[in-house]
Amino acid sequence: MFARRLLIACALALLAGCKLELPAIDAGTFEHHFMVGGRDQVATGSLSESQVKALVAWLQLHPGGWNYRIEDTGPGLLVYLKQGGVPVLVVNIRAHEVKARDLFRPITPGERAALYAMLGPIPGQ
Numbered sequence: 001m002f003a004r005r006l007l008i009a010c011a012l013a014l015l016a017g018c019k020l021e022l023p024a025i026d027a028g029t030f031e032h033h034f035m036v037g038g039r040d041q042v043a044t045g046s047l048s049e050s051q052v053k054a055l056v057a058w059l060q061l062h063p064g065g066w067n068y069r070i071e072d073t074g075p076g077l078l079v080y081l082k083q084g085g086v087p088v089l090v091v092n093i094r095a096h097e098v099k100a101r102d103l104f105r106p107i108t109p110g111e112r113a114a115l116y117a118m119l120g121p122i123p124g125q
Contacts, residue, residue: 018066018103022059023088025081028052033075034124043123047079054118055079055091059100066103073099077115077122 028047033040047055076094080087092099093115097106107115116125 018068019063020059020066020100020103020105022056023081024083025052025056025088026084027082028055029080029082030119030122031075031078031080032122032124033078036124041124045123047119051119052081055081055115058115058118059091062105066100066105068102069104070102071104077119079119 027049028051030043030045030047032043034043035041073092073094076092079091079093081089081091089100093107093112095112097104098115116122
């Protein structure tokens with residue numbers, strides 16, 4: 001009986017979705033992977049304080065709707081959010097979803113465009 005209740009509780013927790021918990025963040029860098037002439041290209045750079053704050057604000061405004069999934073995904077726009085120079089969260093902005101840790105959140109094309117716009121001109125966009 002206990003095992004059944006535990007199983008039901010776990011299933012309900014998974015169905016409810018996951019919440020992204022944010023660590024303290026004070027800086028960020030990016031790594032953008034894109035194709036040119038059939039070849040993978042990579043552009044890297046640092047984010048300004050305002051760009052970091054904008055992305056953190058977006059993540060804070062979207063704490064729910066994340067789904068837990070263990071999956072190795074190809075890189076899109078990788079953003080390394082840091083605290084004291086140490087990466088504390090990697091955000092992978094892809095065509096139709098955002099990945100942070102093992103959490104995925106679907107995004108619309110408009111949300112993706114807004115994320116790219118808030119991060120400023122990114123080479124290879």
